[in-house]
Structures are given as C-alpha cells and as structure tokens.
Amino acid sequence: MWSTADDGALRALFWFLDGEGATLPDGPRLFLGAVPGDWVGNAVAGGWLCEQPFAPFARSLQGQGIDAQPRVDATGVAVALVLPPRQRDAARALIARAARATRAGGIVVAAAGNNDGARSLESDMRSLFGSVHADSKHKSRVVRAIVGADKPDAGLLAQWLALAEPCRVGEGENAFWSRPGLFAWDRIDPASALLASQLPATLGGRVADLGAGWGYLSMHILRACPGVTAIDLYEANAAAIEPARRNLEALCTLRPDVHCEVHWQDISAGMPDGYDVVVSNPPFHIGRADAPELGRAFIATAAAALEPRGEAWFVANRHLPYEALLAERFRTVTTPAQRDGFKVLHAREPRR
Template sequence: MRSTRLDLALETGAARLPEAGDILILRPRAGDDLSALPKARLRVVTGFKPDFDWFSRAGLACATTPSPAAAALVCLPRAKAEARALLAAACAALPPGAPVLVDGQKTDGVDSIYKDLRGRVAVGPALSKAHGKIFGFPASDALADWVAVPQQVAGFTTLPGVFSADGPDRGSALLAEVLPPKLPGRVVDLGAGWGYLSHHILLRDGVKELHLVEAEAAALDCAKANITDPRCQFHWADATQWQVPHLAGAVVCNPPFHTGRNADPSLGQAFLKAAARMLAPDGTLWLVCNRHLPYDPVLKAAFHNIEEIGGDAAFRLIRASHPKRR
C-alpha cells in the first residue's frame, strides 16, 4: 500500500526529491517496498529491532536516530504523539525548505495529521490511494514544539509512542502484585518496556541478575533511566529471537499482541515459545495476558505445569513451570 502511493506521488510529480543527498525513511515497517526510491541514498531510521533487522538484511543503511539529510519520508505510526515527534525529528534533520513526505493509512490517523499540519506549514495537496494518503511540505522549525519530550509518570520516565506511555497498564500492575516474595537468581523481563515490571522484580529477594529485553529502543532508553540497579543487563533485541546467555530461573512477561493496528496473537505466542527456550528445566514463566487470546495450546505444548493464579474480567495471570524439551 505504501509503495502504491509512493509510486503515484513520484510519477505525477506530486512528490519531488532532490537529485543528491541522503533520504531519511522514518519508521517504515518490515515488508514495506521502498524500491521506487534510490537505494544507495536511503537511510532507514527506526528504533524497532525487528524492522531494523529486516531492512538491514535488505541491504539498506539503518540507524535509530536521524542524521542530516536532503529529504525525508515519514511513515506515520498509529500513536499521534509519536507521529508528531517523527515529523519534528525529520524537520530537525533537514535544511529549511527541504522536502518532507508523509505517508499513512486512514486508520492510523493520516487525515488528522494532515489537518494539524495545514495550520502550521505549507502542506501540499494529498494524494489518496489504497486506503491512505501521501503528501509533502517543506521542512522548517514550525514543528519544534512537537519534539518528543520525556515525561514523568508515577515516578517513571516515559516517551511518546512507547507502550503504556501514560502510566503502568492494568495487566502489568496485576502481574506485579502476584510475583512471589522470592525469585530465582537469574530473571528475564521479556518485553520489558520502560521498566515497570523490572522495578517490581528487583524488589523481590534472591534476584542477582535481571535481563531486560526490549525491541523498542526508545522504551529501552526509558528503562535505563528508570532502572539503575547494577544487577540489570539491557538488551535491545527481538524478544522472540533472543536467547539468554545462561538459562534463567524465571521469565516475567506481558507480551504484546498487536502488529501495528491489527491484533496478532501469533506475536504473543512467539513470546511464550521464546520464554520456554530460555528457562532452566525447573524454571517458571510468570505471565499476564488478555483473556480472549488463544495461548493455552502453546502453553500446554511448551510447559509441564500450568496454573491460572488470578486476574480480572479482562486479564489472566498464569504461572507455567518446567518447560518441555524437544
């Protein structure tokens, strides 16, 4: 869908790019077709490790933060605060007047962003195609107040766009309440976010080593600010692929189940399989998940012992121990 709109914009002249200089592509998603653009000049900017790895394997230069360039394409995310921050970051990396292209789906709020921009910059006409829009505007400092600024929530640092940026989510709070008074020496917080569960893990006796595994670089940066305990090790990684250097006694997990806007239970299922792989033979998974998610078959295939230990109308709390070895 993105490639369809990009091709149309370039073919019709609605989007014009400079003949030289780097072109930043901010927050594309794995699978996005960028072949309409000159590959040698592209610089993918994303803090999401699976997307970073996908574009790196495709032979594109990748970074987690923007660098000076001649033009930019911003691929709008779902979160409006994050979208605004990306637009401000694109402008800050470009010289005044350089082209900033914006592409997004209607379901991700592209119409709202277009309306917001029209009151601030000289935004061009929008082309509609494949349930989305693409348009452009010249870079300026008019969006400086949209720059992502760390915020303090319940004593923790968060950033726009990270999961549960406005405070601890209900599922994590429920899981923190049922963690036992004592945990094994080596623990993994799988999908650690900005560190809420890690904070509670470190309050338990017995923990000597805590691995925070998080795919979103911005969230992991927040976790580093929130958790300064020397027992911690931070890993920017795809949680479904990462493996702890030595098997862990416990994994604590509130796995994601969305890919972009769409629910994707297979993502959470991959987290559960990964947790089983990184646990010692007598290890335990402490899990919170939405009640409607089809996790039971995966848990039964991966663990000998499974017990529901609490929850509420929306969430289940599960303790699964003794992973099965194939």
C-alpha cells in the same frame, strides 16, 4: 513472524514518489519509520538513510541490504519521507525530526492511513509548515511540505522535538521515565498491574523481562523481590530502551547487588538461556491486527531460555489460547488470577 498490518500508507507514499520523482530535489534522502517493502531496491542504489526502531522490521530491512538504524539524526537532506505512528505526540515528534533534518528548499513527505491518523497528520503538518499539499490514495493521505526560511515554525518545532525525548511521568515513588508512542506510555496498564500483583516476593536468581516496554515489571521486581541477583529487559522497540535504562538505573542504585541490563532485541528470534525466572506481558497484535502467534513465540522463547527448574509468568487477554502451548512446553501450568478480561499464567519446569 512480524509483518506490517496495513501497507496502504507505504504504497501511497511511493505512489507519490513514483509520480513526482523527477521533480523532487536532488540530494540525500531520509526515511523515518521505514518498513520492508518493494521500494528497497531504489533505496539501496541511492544510499538512503533509513530509521526503524522496531527490531524485527530493522532486521528485515538489513536482510534486504538497507542499513536501517534505530535512530538517525541526519541534517541537510533533500527529501525526508515519514511513516508516522498512530499516537499523535509520537507522530508530531517524527514530523518535527524530519523537518529539522531537511535543508531549505527540501521537501518533507508523510503518509498515514485514513483510519490511522491521516486527518491529524494533515492538520499537524499545516500547523508546522503553514501550507501543505495533500493527495488521497490507497485509503491513505500523502501530505507534503517544502522547508523554507520561515518554515517550519521555530517555536512549534522546538515543542514537537521535545516530544521525541524521554520524559518523566508521575510524581514521587510512582514516577517513571517514558516516551510518547510506547505501549501504555503514560500509565501502568491493568494487565501488567495484575501480573505484578501475583508475582511472589520469593522470586530469585536471574530474571528476564520479555517485551519489557519502559520497564514496569522489572521495576516492581527490583522493589519487591530481594532474592533477585540479575535482571535483563528485552524490548523490540528502540524508543523504549533509554526510558527503561533510566528507570532501572534509578532503582539499581538502591540494589547494587543486582546486575541490570536493557537489550534491544526481537524476542521471537530467540535470546540467551540460563534464566531462573521469565516475566512477560507479550504483545498480541501488530497495528490493528490480532497476532496471537507473537505470544506463542514469546512462550517458546521463554521455555528455551529457562533453567530446568525455572518458572515463567505471563499475563494475557482471557480469550488468547496459550494454555495448550504452555502445557506442551512446561511440566506444570496454573492460572493464579483472572480479572477484568485478563489472566495470569504461571508455568514451571520447561520440558526439554
């Protein structure tokens, strides 16, 4: 179901390691942003520490024998490998965490595709470390720096480490917790806003929010739907879990009658059943590549998780062909709204 959209940066990173492996310092190795690939055998044998916050990739790595964790706060490593995300503040945070984890005399090596922030990566690592070495391979840049007594820059390191933590966005009633690198991390995306505008206040019972991100839809439901008794957020990106939890905690103090939980989970692999309502703004791409099968997987999972008289609400780009599958999995399907290139889909009574 899930796959890396472009493994050029991964191949470039291990091209460098294969060529320079004999000259790298001995000791523990840390891989931040580790993704499945042919490199895994060496990591298993060497006991590498691997971080992967995206649940499908973490599960795949675990199936290959890697103890991939959503967060690894290591210290004293000899080599830190980094595959940073495209969002620049999130990339800076990951580079800073790699620098903090690496001992003096150790090396930080990062790679990014030429169209995915390679130039910014090299510039940022130069700002942090002072001097770097860079190579081009597989349409990517591999950038490396040695950690020393005065490298990285302490002030900049502290600034970038702060980017790795949840932050408050906005003011007053519209404020929420988020984190750089999440989808629409500093705003309410228009598709989710359209879906929220169509959700009736009469929604009630147990609700599941699939691909919940930092929790916007669940926050709206807690404010607008007094009949809700429980709400579960399911999100594959572990970086969203703490912001979502904080957002729900703030509202659940006003709704002590509602049981709220946040789950780090790959929805395409299934979820518990017994829900009265499912809401979702499902993903439809991996990296830059369109992947409408993700939305179809969310629809199938939602249908299996709902009670016989349950209902599901989805929002999607207008061109995505979800209607046929919805008609196959539900007895009633309508399109309550279409606006600005998005459509809201409402499905009732899943077929068994």
